[in-house]
Amino acid sequence: MTARTLPNSVPANRASFPFVTWLRSRLLARWYGRHLQRLDLAEVDDHLLRDLGLTPEDVRRECAKSFWQA
Structure with missing residues (x-):
């Protein structure tokens, strides 16, 4: 069984x-x-929600989303 060694050169994607x-x-x-x-x-x-044209249900739906969901 031979040991694997890392190449001495820097990978191209390093830049x-x-x-x-x-x-x-x-x-x-x-x-x-x-x-x-x-x-x-x-x-x-x-x-203020009425001024924005939003309903409480719209707010609940938006706030229920995870942070990564747009």
């Missing part, structure tokens, strides 16, 4: 690492922002 990090941070920021918006929406009273 894209900053982009992947940036993309991941943007995604996490979007998810967190969506979560905060739904928390705020849950606190809006009925009078």
